[in-house]
Amino acid sequence: MSAGDRDPAGLGTPRAIGLVAPALLLIGLFLAFPALWALYIGITDYQLTGPAAAEPRVVGLDNFATALDDALFANSLRLTALFVLGSAVVGQNALGFALAWLLRGVRPVLRRAVEGVVLLAWVLPGPVVAYLWFAVLSRDGGTLDLLLGRPGTAWLVEYPMASLVVFNTWRGTAFSMLLYTSALAAVPPSQLETARLAGAGGWRTVRDVVFPHIRGHVLTNTLLISLWTANDFTPFLLTAGGPNHESEVLPVLIYRQALDSGRLGYASAMSTLLLVGNLVVALVYLRLLRRRA
Template sequence: MALATSARKVTEDPAGLGNARATAFIAPAMVLIAVFLVFPALWVIVLGLTDYRLTGPQAINPQLVGLDNFAKAISSGEFWNSTWLTVQFVLGSAVIGQAVFGFTIAWMLRDRSGPVKRLVEGLVILAWILPSAVVSFLWVALLDRDGGTLNALLGIPGFAWLLDHPMLSIIVFNTWRGTAFSMMLYGAALGNVPPSHLESARMAGASGWQQLRDVVFPHIRGHILTNLLLISLWTFNDFTPFMLTAGGPDGKTEVLAVHVYKEALLGGNLGYGAAISTVILLINLVVAVFYLRMLREKKK
C-alpha cells in the first residue's frame, strides 16, 4: 500500500522530482563557481571603490573613494596605451595568428594519417602544454641579442629582437604557443563537413578558396566563432608577455594584464589596480556578448 502511494506521488509530480534531482547534481558546481569566480569578482569590484594599498595607513584603514579610481583609470593615458597594445596583441596573435595557423594546419592534415600527422600534431600540442615559465625562458634564449639561436641561424649577430621589435616578438611567441587549441578544434570541426559536398563543389569546378568559402566555412561557422571567443579572451588576459619583456622596453609591451600587475603589486595601489581589473572584466563581457549574439544569429 505504501509503495503504491509513493508511486502515485512520483507519477503525480514527476517534474518536481526531476527538478530536485537536477538541482542536487548542479549544486556542487554552482558552489564552486560562486566561491572561486563570483565572490572574487564581487570582491575586486568592492576593492576598486576604496584606496586600499599594500603599505601605509590605507593598508590598515582603507577609505571608500567611490568611483574615483575608475575615473582615474579612464582618464589615464597609460591605461589607454595598454588597452591599445592589448588590442594589437589580441588581433595579431589570436584573431590572425592562432586562428589562421590553427585552421591551416588542421586543413592540411585533414586527409593525412601516419607518423607525419602525429609528429606535426605532437609538436604543436607540445608548445601548448609546456609550462609558461619554461617556454618563456626558451624564447628569451632564442631571441637573445648576443648569443641567441635565431641570430645565429640568420647570421645577424647583435640584432635585439626583444628591444627593437618587442610587440612582434610577443605576438609571434603567443601565436606559436596557442595555435594548438585552434588546430584541435578546427580538426574536429572539419570532420563534420560532408565529403560529398566538397566532392560536388570540385565537380562543379569550384576552386580551393571557393570550396572553403561556400562549403567549409558555412558548416563550421559556429566552431570558428567559439574558437575566436575563447582565444580572444585568453589572450586579452594573458600575463605571459611579462616573462619575455616585463612590459618593456619603455612600456611598448605593457598589455593590460601587465599594467594591472605593475599598478597593484609593484606600485602597491591595490584599489586602483582592482578598478582597472573591473574595467577589464567589463571589456571581456562586451566581447563575450558580441560573439554570443553572433552565435545565436547563426543558429536561427
C-alpha cells in the same frame, strides 16, 4: 506541469540541493567571492602598504575615472587590442585552420607527429616556454639571429609587440587546430568532391563549401582565444612590459600597479574595466552566434 515532470529523477528538492551544494560552494568560494572582493577594492583607495592598507577609504568611482584618463591605461588598452587581434583573431585562427586543413590528407603517422609537436607548445608551462623563446630571440647568440644572419639584434627590445604576437600565436595554435580538425570532420565529403570536380580551387572550396559548415566553430573559437589572450600574463615573462611600456598589455599593467606601485584599489578598478571589456566582446560574439542560428 506535474511534480514528476519537474523532477524526473525523483530526487526531491532537498536531495537535489544537497547534490549541487558542494559545486555551488566551490564556485562561490573561488569565483564569486574574489570577484565581489575585487569590485569592492576597486571603489577604495586600498594600498599594499601604509595607512590605506589598514584602513582603506571608499572613494567611489574615482579609481575608474583616473584609469580612463590615464595615458598608461590607454596605451595598454591599445596594445592589448593589438595583441588579441594579431595573435588570436588572426594568428591562431589562421594557423590553426591551415594546419587542420593541410593535415586532412596526410598519413596518420605524420599527422600525429605534427599534432604532437603543436600540442607540446600548448601544454608546456609558461615559464618554460618563455625561457625557450628567450633562447630564440636573445641578442647574444640567439637562434633567430643565427638563422637570419643578424647577430646582435635584440628582438624583444627593438620589436617587442611583434615578438609577443609571434610567440603567442606559436604557443596557442594547438587549441584552434584541434577544434578545426573536429569541425572539418563534419563537412560532408560529397560536397568537397563536388567542388573539386567543378574546378574550385582551395580558397573557393574553403569559402563556399567549408566555411558555411564551420562558421559556428569559427565564432566559438575566436571568442575563447580572444578572452584567453586578453587576460594572458605570459608577456610579462618575456618583456615585463618594456621597453618604456611598449609591450605593457593590460594584465601586465595591472600587476605593476598592484605590486610594484602598491595601488591595489586602482589595480582592481583596472581589472574591473578589463572584465567589462571581456563581457562586451563575449556579448558581441554571442549575438553573432544567435544571428547565425
